[in-house]
Amino acid sequence: xxxxxxxxRKTGMVTETIAVDSDLQALGIEVKSVINKRFAGSFAIRAxxxxxxxxxxxxxxxxxxxxxxxxxxxxxxxxxxxxxxALLVTGPVSQHMAQAVLDVWEATPEPKWLLxxxxxxxxxxxxAGSYAVMGGIAKILKPDVIIPGCPPTxxxxxxxxxGLLHNT
Amino acid sequence: MSRFDWLSExxxxxxxxxxxxxxxxxRELAPAHVLHIxxxxxxxxxxxxxxxxxxxxxxxxxxxxxxTLLMNACFxxxxxxxxxxxPLDIHSPVLPSQAPVFPAANRPERHSQDMFGVMFGNHxxxxxxxxxxxxxxxxxxLRKDIRMAHSDQVAxxxxxxxxxxxxxxxxxxxxxxxxxxxxxxxxHFRFQAVGETILNLEERLGYVxxxxxxxxxxxxxxGLAKLAGRISGDTTVAHTWCACMAMERxxxxxxxxxxxxxxALLAERERVANHLGDIGAICNxxxxxxxxxxxxxxxxxxxxxxxxxxxxxxxMDTIVPGGVKVDLxxxxxxxxxxxxxxxxxxxxxxxxxxxxHASLEDRLVSAGHLSHELATKLGVVGYLAKxxxxxxxxxxxxxxxxxxxxxxxxxxYQQGDVATRLQVRADEIIHSLILMDTLLQQLPDGDIAxxxxxxxxxxxxxxxxxxxxxxxxxxxxxxxxxxxxxxxxRDPSWLNWPAxxxxxxxxxxxxxxxxxxSVNGSYSGHDL
Ligand code: SF4
Numbered sequence: 001x002x003x004x005x006x007x008x009r010k011t012g013m014v015t016e017t018i019a020v021d022s023d024l025q026a027l028g029i030e031v032k033s034v035i036n037k038r039f040a041g042s043f044a045i046r047a048x049x050x051x052x053x054x055x056x057x058x059x060x061x062x063x064x065x066x067x068x069x070x071x072x073x074x075x076x077x078x079x080x081x082x083x084x085x086a087l088l089v090t091g092p093v094s095q096h097m098a099q100a101v102l103d104v105w106e107a108t109p110e111p112k113w114l115l116x117x118x119x120x121x122x123x124x125x126x127x128a129g130s131y132a133v134m135g136g137i138a139k140i141l142k143p144d145v146i147i148p149g150c151p152p153t154x155x156x157x158x159x160x161x162x163g164l165l166h167n168t
Numbered sequence: 169m170s171r172f173d174w175l176s177e178x179x180x181x182x183x184x185x186x187x188x189x190x191x192x193x194x195r196e197l198a199p200a201h202v203l204h205i206x207x208x209x210x211x212x213x214x215x216x217x218x219x220x221x222x223x224x225x226x227x228x229x230x231x232x233x234x235x236t237l238l239m240n241a242c243f244x245x246x247x248x249x250x251x252x253x254x255p256l257d258i259h260s261p262v263l264p265s266q267a268p269v270f271p272a273a274n275r276p277e278r279h280s281q282d283m284f285g286v287m288f289g290n291h292x293x294x295x296x297x298x299x300x301x302x303x304x305x306x307x308x309x310l311r312k313d314i315r316m317a318h319s320d321q322v323a324x325x326x327x328x329x330x331x332x333x334x335x336x337x338x339x340x341x342x343x344x345x346x347x348x349x350x351x352x353x354x355x356h357f358r359f360q361a362v363g364e365t366i367l368n369l370e371e372r373l374g375y376v377x378x379x380x381x382x383x384x385x386x387x388x389x390x391g392l393a394k395l396a397g398r399i400s401g402d403t404t405v406a407h408t409w410c411a412c413m414a415m416e417r418x419x420x421x422x423x424x425x426x427x428x429x430x431x432a433l434l435a436e437r438e439r440v441a442n443h444l445g446d447i448g449a450i451c452n453x454x455x456x457x458x459x460x461x462x463x464x465x466x467x468x469x470x471x472x473x474x475x476x477x478x479x480x481x482x483x484m485d486t487i488v489p490g491g492v493k494v495d496l497x498x499x500x501x502x503x504x505x506x507x508x509x510x511x512x513x514x515x516x517x518x519x520x521x522x523x524x525h526a527s528l529e530d531r532l533v534s535a536g537h538l539s540h541e542l543a544t545k546l547g548v549v550g551y552l553a554k555x556x557x558x559x560x561x562x563x564x565x566x567x568x569x570x571x572x573x574x575x576x577x578x579x580x581y582q583q584g585d586v587a588t589r590l591q592v593r594a595d596e597i598i599h600s601l602i603l604m605d606t607l608l609q610q611l612p613d614g615d616i617a618x619x620x621x622x623x624x625x626x627x628x629x630x631x632x633x634x635x636x637x638x639x640x641x642x643x644x645x646x647x648x649x650x651x652x653x654x655x656x657x658r659d660p661s662w663l664n665w666p667a668x669x670x671x672x673x674x675x676x677x678x679x680x681x682x683x684x685x686s687v688n689g690s691y692s693g694h695d696l
Contacts, residue, residue, distance in 0.1 A: 003521050004458060014465060047351045051376040053692045055401025055482050060351050061445070062471070065464040079349035094695075095302035096375045097354055099325040100346050126398050131309060131316035132302065132379030139320055151401070153481060 015069045028073055031162045035074040039085060043075045043165060045115075046084035046108065050101045051094030051133060056118040056151040060088065063154050075161055081105075086113040086164070089143075090151075092120040092127045093134035105141055113164060116143035117157060119150045126150075172201060172248045178220045179203075187213055197630045198417065199566075200242065200249035207239065207254040211264025211290070214273075217243050222250070223547045223560075224270035225663075226641050227277055228656040229256075229284045230628075231312045237261060237284060241273075242641060247565030249632065256286065258311075265291040272547040272663050279696075283310040283381070298374040298695065300326035309382050316382055332370050334360035339367065342677065346375045350681075353691035357680075364676040369669045377695040384655035389415050389489040389620050392644070392652050397484050399657055400693030405431075405438040406635030407642075407657060407693070408487040413568075414644035415489050418629030421621060425612040427491030428570050433504075433607045434483050434492070436600040439636040440511070441470050441482075443593040446688055450590055451522070453682035454531040462518055466511060473507055491617025501608045508601045519594050532587035536683035538671040539584055548667045549660045550638020551592040552687055556584035562634035574606060584671075586686040596636075622650025635660060637690065659693030 035043050047060050063070045064077070078084050081104045093101060105114070116137045119125035124135030137143050147160040179189065190204040205213055217224070222243040229237045237256045242249060256263055265288035266273040278297035280286045285308035288294065296305075302323035303309065309316050334341075339362055346354035356372040380399060384392055389412075396411035397404040409431050416423060423431070448463025471481040478486050478494050486493050496504075522528060538548070543556035553560060557580065562568070564576035579595035581588045623646045631642040638660035645654040668687045675683060 001524075003517075003524060007462065007517060007521060008458070011462065011465070048347060049351075049353050049376070051378055051692075052353070053398040053401035053404075054353055054690065055398075055404065055484070057351050057353065058402060058445070058482065061464070062468060065468045066461055067465070067468050077351060081347075091376065092378065094376050094378055095319075095323040096300045096326070096377055097346065098322040100354070100375070102322065104347055126395055127378045127380075127383065129318055130379035130383045131318055132377050132382075133318075134320065134322070135318065140322060150398075150484065151482070153475075 014066045015072070016067055027159070027162050027166060031165045032073055034165050034168075038168070039074070041074055043086070044078045044084045045075060045086050045088050045161070046078055046081045046104070047088045047090070048101060048104050050089050050091035050097045050121065050137065052091030052118065052120060056090035056120070059151045059154050059157065060090075060117075063157060068154050068158060070158060070161075073162065081107040082109065084108050084112070086115060088115045088117055089121050089137045090117045092124040092130075093137055093140060095132050095134065098134055098140060101137070102140060113145070113168065114141055114143045115145045115147060115160065115164065117147045118152060119148055122146045122148055174220060174222075174245050175201060175248070175250065178216060178222075181219065182213060182216050185212060185216060187216065197251050197628065200251045200630050202251045202253060205252055205254050207256050207263045210239070210241070210254060211266060211268070213252055214241075214266035214269045218269040221245065224266065224272045225249070225547075225639070226656075226658040227266070227273060227280055228643055228658075229280055229286060229310070230643075230645060230654050231258070231284075231310070234313070235259070237286065239263060239286070240643070241266060244566075247560075247562070247567075249566070249630075251630070261285060262287045262289055264289055267292055270547065271545060271666065275666065276658070276662055282308075284308050285311065295330060298377050300374055300377075309379065316379070329372060331358050331372070332368065334368055338362045355691050359677065359680075361677055364678065366672050366675055366677055366680070369672045371665060371669055373665065373691060374695050376692050378692075380657075380696045381655055384652050387652045388650065389419070389622065389652075392655060393487065393489055394485060396642070396657065397487075399696065400659055400661075400690040401482065401484075402442055403438065403635050403637065403640070403659070403690065403693060404482055404484045405434045405487060406633050406640055407659075408485075409435060410631040410633040410635075410640045410642040411644065411655070411657065412487055412489050413631030413633065414629040414642045415646075416629070417631065418627040418644055418646055419621065419623040421490055422618060423491050424615040424618055425570075426614045427616045427618075429607050429611050430492045430494070430496070430616060431487055432570050433604055434478070434486055435633070435635070436604045436607070437470070437474065438483060439600050440597050441467055442636045443597045444470060446685065447590055447593055450532070450586065450682060450685050451528065453685050454528065456525070456528055459518065459522060466514060470507070470511070473503070477503070488617060488620075490620045491615070493617070495616045496611070501611065505605055505608055508605055512598065512601050515594065515597055529587065531679075531682065532590060533585055535586040535679050536671045536675060536686055537585045538667055540582065542670055543584065543667065546663070546667050546670070548638075548664050550636070550664065551589055551596065552664050552667060553638065554578065554580050555588040555592045557582045562632060562639055566632060568632070570607070574603065577602070586682055589686045622646075624648060624650065626653075637661065637664065637688070657696070659690055661689040661691075661694040665689040665694060
């Protein structure tokens, strides 16, 4: 046990002020206040994979690591769409997932927002034109924010989420 | 031991059983050996191959002309690969199944059935597999005469898939997915349970089918490399390498030695990244948040270095036909070696803490047990196999460049539980770090890529790579204009997913997430 505490002490705090640009930090503070006011301090996102290659998911995971720690802004990922304020959709919407994605959207209570993450979700990306994909979430639902990239970096995702909150 | 010394015995046994060979070749799909047989002997050959204790690897069809499909099946023994081929009349496409003797063939054959309209007689389970309801039962997307237009119409959900049923007092069913609670890929799991104990698990996959094999056709080499890098995003390096290897063998394009070393460096980095992330995630699934936070921190540091040096956090598109895209300066080599040392120290520290925790041991030891016997019977690969006493690693046993010049250390244990799979992955990280140091020390000078020359005649090639999950096999065929006319990639997950159904038996429902994570099959890599 002692070793564990020692490791924690040695690791210190790695969480960053996302200071790659200082705008973001300012945005973070502003957004936190929007979340506090309008979402009772917490903004819940349900991640939905509509047929991604799984790299987009890896970068969503990264948002939760100690460096980005998205929860400190009041943004957290939930298990059920019924608990969500927004859906974060990855993947080109495979034909085999399209109905499930619609069902998940249906299960999300109003008011709700839709974020399309990654080139695939934006326009089908590398899989555009395939018989097996719809070619982007816009083919079945209207996204409020699009986040291009293959996959978008955690920083870009973070900015997009914060930006959405800022504008609502 | 000389290469293929088991082959003559297999051939002799086949001849005793009156299996006719129409020639063989060591060149057709080198380094695999090819044997041509009659389609009637397809099942009988499998019986002989099983008798000789080969491992079943893959089946795929290639349409030769309007009348004929060329069926291919691949087997491995002692690191040598054998491909059998037989022509099949497209108008009466019936052949014997190999699944009765090789369970691993079950789903891949159903994939061929759905995509090519091939019918396997005496198949133990001929239900649809990759096909859901997006196209008609009579339509076979990979046939050349099928156009498969893109449609904006939403396909109905595959609600009536005939799942296995269990009845009896106290038996209940838990349907899970396709949308899962965590941030993971979609698929469906159907549990039958009594109380907390799992009686049976049935997997239903295919939800993320993207038509990769079809949209590969008509691409040039560079286009295929990009697509292969997105078959399974966590395995982007290994899949791209494997597809490029197949294309380079087909087109006879050599990769400069420096390029080969850099490819291996990238592949080892991918292995380390995934193992780091998954060790943390496995611990997280039993509520040990400390490990998750520490290992995801290491993974992030690792990815950031990749972003700076290789220009992509996950190393996508760093491998190209003919070589690699990014070179290393000597200073960057130095940075990387330093990072290897840091990760090694931290990993040892963390593993000591993990091994110290009786509560962790309590959850991981004996959970999700896969016996050696079952692992062999199912033909699993990668860390799943190595944790159950199956000692196979392509880098050592089918040594391809640059591994053929290196000392490959690969872990192998007997216990076959979640704890052992975790240990295999920790060991593999250490081995990879050592390997990467060697790669950097011996990094040859020179070019990192040769110019790609598109082939001008029909040609084909086979690639085999040890990805972080285990063996990938890729088949590529070019047409006479240098465009892809057939691409098939067999992700290791095809062989490992069925083992999850077995190793979960008798475990409790709350242990499913950690057992699943310890196998970590790719959905996207499997669904294609
Ligand atoms: S956008 Fe790129 S990373 Fe994301 S799912 Fe598509 S191919 Fe994968």
